[in-house]
């Protein structure tokens with residue numbers, strides 16, 4: 001740790017901590033504005049900012065009410081990272097060094113549950129209200145403190161998984177097949193991938209294994225009509241398009257013009273020609289009504305709290321609240337009901353989120369099924385077994401977690417129109 005890195009971390013934290021913009025956006029902007037920072041400085045800055053965000057509830061507890069950003073940084077290095085304090089003498093005065101020594105002796109086991117789980121109180125309250133016990137809160141909170149692996153999805157329209165792995169190895173990038181997704185590779189370390197010709201030519205996309213499994217659950221096949229209702233920048237659209245081998249029609253709906261425009265370069269790389277991006281005003285847009293009853297499968301990757309991605313986006317736990325989850329719940333129910341109208345007789349409806357809160361997941365599905373007896377829940381375990389995916393799951397729906405599956409915390413329920 002040197003003074004340049006320390007000052008940069010402090011600057012970035014001052015822009016991130018009001019939580020008015022995503023931390024990764026603030027960080028990218030900072031690096032763009034400071035092009036002279038070297039790769040090692042950037043890595044140290046990013047790791048410390050994200051580490052501090054992950055552990056913030058603990059740091060606030062350890063430092064007390066009157067503390068500020070520098071106190072949290074001292075506590076982070078001393079009590080969480082347990083750095084050799086000598087490393088910090090170039091930056092901190094004697095008073096701060098005394099503080100650092102005191103933080104080193106913090107007893108986390110004496111802290112309240114939310115602090116031990118490194119989650120804000122509202123998240124813990126929501127989890128307890130949703131049926132989590134204390135052990136599950138702790139296990140989930142702690143699992144979300146790890147950094148996430150780097151997963152790729154081979155674009156089988158262009159190249160199968162094994163040759164992608166071989167080509168990457170030839171470039172010095174090691175990877176292993178992901179345990180569940182038939183298209184996934186888990187890369188060692190965090191090498192830059194966007195400069196590779198293999199990437200530019202569309203042989204792979206970066207995509208968490210859990211996200212790949214959501215696409216798999218649509219059961220998309222050649223020649224079908226499929227809708228990705230909340231397509232965003234198209235992570236799952238691209239996977240579904242490859243399953244369809246670029247045949248049939250794949251509608252990519254979203255209300256965000258910006259996100260859909262981010263899909264365009266990815267689509268160009270992918271080689272897919274069956275995707276129809278469609279900007280809609282809301283889930284009740286007339287474009288939806290015209291396609292009612294026509295789709296073989298509809299994926300609803302609903303807007304959600306994103307709590308299942310805390311390994312990648314630790315600031316989300318401060319940017320969401322009990323109130324925002326309630327608002328999301330109403331949106332999720334409305335989107336699911338509207339999207340369901342697209343599904344044809346015998347067709348499949350997949351409801352998914354990247355959250356671990358049952359209020360955003362199973363409760364939305366149960367309420368939908370209660371009001372739509374023409375849909376039946378399908379056991380995800382049977383579908384996955386047919387695809388030869390051996391995944392330990394507790395029920396008919398898929399709830400993935402970093403601790404059990406090594407993926408982000410995705411949820412999916414599959415329903416069929418009878």
Ligand SMILES: C[S@@+](CC[C@H](N)C(=O)[O-])C[C@H]1O[C@@H](n2cnc3c(N)ncnc32)[C@H](O)[C@@H]1O
Pocket residue numbers: 211229230231232233234235236237253254255256259280282283301302303304335
């Ligand atoms: C979880 S993100 C989708 C991520 C995307 N499927 C992917 O794999 O990259 C949820 C998306 O829902 C979109 N959305 C929000 N409200 C919507 C609505 N009423 N109808 C359709 N999409 C909506 C958001 O713009 C956002 O892109």
